[in-house]
Amino acid sequence: MKRTRFTLVRRPQGRPVEADFALVEEELPALAEGEFLVANRYASLDPAIRGWLDDAPSYMPPVPLGEAVRATTVGEVVESRNPAFPVGQWVVGLHGIETHSIGRSDGFASPVDPALVPSPTHFLSALGAVGMTAWFGLERVLMPAPGQTLLVSAAAGAVGSLVGQLGRLKGCRTIGIAGGEAKCRRLVERYGYDAAIDHRGRDAEAIAEAIRAAAPEGVDRVFENVGGACLDGALLALRDGARVALCGLIAEYNAPAPVGARNLWQLIVRKATIRGFLVSEWLPEWPEGIAAMAALLREGKLVVDEHVDRGLDQAYAAFMRLFDGTNEGKMILEIA
Amino acid sequence: MKRTRFTLVRRPQGRPVEADFALVEEELPALAEGEFLVANRYASLDPAIRGWLDDAPSYMPPVPLGEAVRATTVGEVVESRNPAFPVGQWVVGLHGIETHSIGRSDGFASPVDPALVPSPTHFLSALGAVGMTAWFGLERVLMPAPGQTLLVSAAAGAVGSLVGQLGRLKGCRTIGIAGGEAKCRRLVERYGYDAAIDHRGRDAEAIAEAIRAAAPEGVDRVFENVGGACLDGALLALRDGARVALCGLIAEYNAPAPVGARNLWQLIVRKATIRGFLVSEWLPEWPEGIAAMAALLREGKLVVDEHVDRGLDQAYAAFMRLFDGTNEGKMILEIA
Numbered sequence: 001m002k003r004t005r006f007t008l009v010r011r012p013q014g015r016p017v018e019a020d021f022a023l024v025e026e027e028l029p030a031l032a033e034g035e036f037l038v039a040n041r042y043a044s045l046d047p048a049i050r051g052w053l054d055d056a057p058s059y060m061p062p063v064p065l066g067e068a069v070r071a072t073t074v075g076e077v078v079e080s081r082n083p084a085f086p087v088g089q090w091v092v093g094l095h096g097i098e099t100h101s102i103g104r105s106d107g108f109a110s111p112v113d114p115a116l117v118p119s120p121t122h123f124l125s126a127l128g129a130v131g132m133t134a135w136f137g138l139e140r141v142l143m144p145a146p147g148q149t150l151l152v153s154a155a156a157g158a159v160g161s162l163v164g165q166l167g168r169l170k171g172c173r174t175i176g177i178a179g180g181e182a183k184c185r186r187l188v189e190r191y192g193y194d195a196a197i198d199h200r201g202r203d204a205e206a207i208a209e210a211i212r213a214a215a216p217e218g219v220d221r222v223f224e225n226v227g228g229a230c231l232d233g234a235l236l237a238l239r240d241g242a243r244v245a246l247c248g249l250i251a252e253y254n255a256p257a258p259v260g261a262r263n264l265w266q267l268i269v270r271k272a273t274i275r276g277f278l279v280s281e282w283l284p285e286w287p288e289g290i291a292a293m294a295a296l297l298r299e300g301k302l303v304v305d306e307h308v309d310r311g312l313d314q315a316y317a318a319f320m321r322l323f324d325g326t327n328e329g330k331m332i333l334e335i336a
Numbered sequence: 337m338k339r340t341r342f343t344l345v346r347r348p349q350g351r352p353v354e355a356d357f358a359l360v361e362e363e364l365p366a367l368a369e370g371e372f373l374v375a376n377r378y379a380s381l382d383p384a385i386r387g388w389l390d391d392a393p394s395y396m397p398p399v400p401l402g403e404a405v406r407a408t409t410v411g412e413v414v415e416s417r418n419p420a421f422p423v424g425q426w427v428v429g430l431h432g433i434e435t436h437s438i439g440r441s442d443g444f445a446s447p448v449d450p451a452l453v454p455s456p457t458h459f460l461s462a463l464g465a466v467g468m469t470a471w472f473g474l475e476r477v478l479m480p481a482p483g484q485t486l487l488v489s490a491a492a493g494a495v496g497s498l499v500g501q502l503g504r505l506k507g508c509r510t511i512g513i514a515g516g517e518a519k520c521r522r523l524v525e526r527y528g529y530d531a532a533i534d535h536r537g538r539d540a541e542a543i544a545e546a547i548r549a550a551a552p553e554g555v556d557r558v559f560e561n562v563g564g565a566c567l568d569g570a571l572l573a574l575r576d577g578a579r580v581a582l583c584g585l586i587a588e589y590n591a592p593a594p595v596g597a598r599n600l601w602q603l604i605v606r607k608a609t610i611r612g613f614l615v616s617e618w619l620p621e622w623p624e625g626i627a628a629m630a631a632l633l634r635e636g637k638l639v640v641d642e643h644v645d646r647g648l649d650q651a652y653a654a655f656m657r658l659f660d661g662t663n664e665g666k667m668i669l670e671i672a
Contacts, residue, residue: 059605227600246603258598264563265387267582267612269395274610276603 005068005098015254036085040075044124045331068096125330134162141245146171154225158330207233235263305329341404341434372421376411380460381667404432461666470498477581482507490561492519494666543569571599582612641665
């Protein structure tokens with residue numbers, strides 16, 4: 001039996017190019033005791049994947065050259081030597097962008113029930129790492145109070161669009177930063193943001209000015225996905241005692257040299273905090289977050305946008321949408 | 337009656353030059369009801385003063401052109417129209433680098449008892465903003481546990497030397513960063529640091545390497561006074577869940593362009609926090625901090641180094657020592 005894999009053949013320098021990857025067909029190895037074979041239906045494409053392609057110390061080992069690019073997938077067990085993952089079981093796991101993944105109990109894999117959600121893609125969006133990032137970032141890091149002003153960068157993105165909606169449900173005033181007029185319209189019309197700021201053509205000072213126009217007293221909470229001018233602008237518009245949840249720095253990931261943050265002195269002036277976080281910190285509590293997000297979904301209180309591209313041959317192009325900003329919603333690759 | 341003032345005549349561009357200031361003699365105005373006249377004995381020279389010279393939004397209004405440079409002073413009341421500050425009373429206040437300051441009840445001024453300390457200069461060092469910065473930064477922001485590793489930058493400085501000693505008294509392993517061999521020797525021999533790192537000639541990566549050599553598992557707590565390569569190096573050597581207290585960014589203050597922090601992504605990887613603070617946050621609790629520091633002084637548990645230059649005509653040169661690093665201990669100007 002064969003599988004096709006989207007493999008890493010060369011470590012990207014800055015922005016990944018197509019030749020850094022190759023589609024490879026190979027014979028599937030036989031399963032060892034405890035292993036199970038997952039036929040992947042969908043793969044989650046996330047900015048974090050970019051970090052895993054570098055050979056740099058991080059919270060996870062780099063993707064080895066010649067191996068499938070690591071991604072969370074959802075699929076069905078089609079062969080098993082593990083009683084906890086029988087044939088027919090649906091599984092979400094940190095596997096690879098490939099038609100078939102070999103799962104292990106000691107890996108990151110969980111059985112899931114597709115009857116719980118309208119589409120199995122939801123396990124990769126609202127109930128997946130993206131949804132949990134929004135939920136725990138807000139509930140455990142930012143802990144905003146009703147009436148506070150919440151600023152979100154990459155606010156139309158997969159995480160940001162959920163953060164804005166969850167913040168609004170908690171009674172916050174929400175301001176979103178996104179790139180381009182169309183996205184800014186989506187922020188207000190689709191995700192219920194109170195104000196939208198287009199970062200295109202604006203430097204940190206201009207972004208700060210736009211934030212202050214929308215929130216003259218400054219912002220209490222910032223959910224930061226971008227870094228660069230977005231973060232530097234936010235730092236210039238903090239209220240005393242503000243908290244910044246540092247979730248991602250997508251402005252840095254493909255930059256040839258670090259962009260950095262130039263306004264950290266505002267943390268002193270504003271007695272403010274930046275807290276970096278990884279959603280894996282609350283892994284034992286995910287069931288609680290998943291239940292909460294599933295309930296909001298069922299009650300129709302959340303708009304969950306997914307951008308699904310089809311076919312392993314589209315993996316590179318689909319991944320790059322994350323950095324070009326041409327996706328509208330959580331980026332997902334349909335594998336089969 | 338006349339007074340002499342060290343006034344700001346031009347806003348510095350980057351590094352202050354002597355012509356940005358002028359010594360001015362002027363007739364003292366008559367006291368209004370509620371005012372009192374302080375004959376200043378000593379002025380505290382602090383890096384924060386540099387920020388007050390810029391016309392930029394901050395936690396305090398900029399020093400007006402033509403006015404005395406703002407500084408904390410200690411002195412004696414020599415004339416009074418305020419019963420709470422009678423003639424003969426010693427006062428610590430946020431006044432100016434000048435022979436005489438006019439105090440007001442609604443300003444930052446407190447009566448002090450010089451009998452409590454070996455020297456009135458101690459009100460500007462261990463019992464002043466410097467001592468309170470070390471105390472509250474450690475007690476309220478970093479809250480290190482015994483056995484944790486505490487990294488301090490500008491570790492031989494007025495704040496840093498106290499932080500290292502207080503951290504050690506709390507049972508921490510302490511690592512200090514300073515500029516030059518002589519200062520590094522002081523760190524270990526005089527302030528009891530377990531390890532010293534010379535930042536001269538080292539970039540962020542080399543500083544990180546030196547930190548990891550002294551603390552192979554990384555550092556739990558960072559008391560950051562410098563920014564630039566010191567902060568970037570510290571960020572590369574954090575332990576999971578680390579906390580950074582951002583007290584100052586002296587590397588930025590005179591830089592022509594912002595230096596910035598390039599390794600904020602480490603906050604995500606390490607699930608770490610940076611908290612900026614101003615010692616004024618705990619102003620109501622200062623008596624508690626002052627009592628604690630006074631007790632440590634009396635018990636001989638603290639080495640408090642002061643670098644006293646004499647005369648208002650030395651104000652500029654003395655102030656610049658802070659940025660050249662030629663002071664050995666808390667920088668104080670003796671006025672009279």
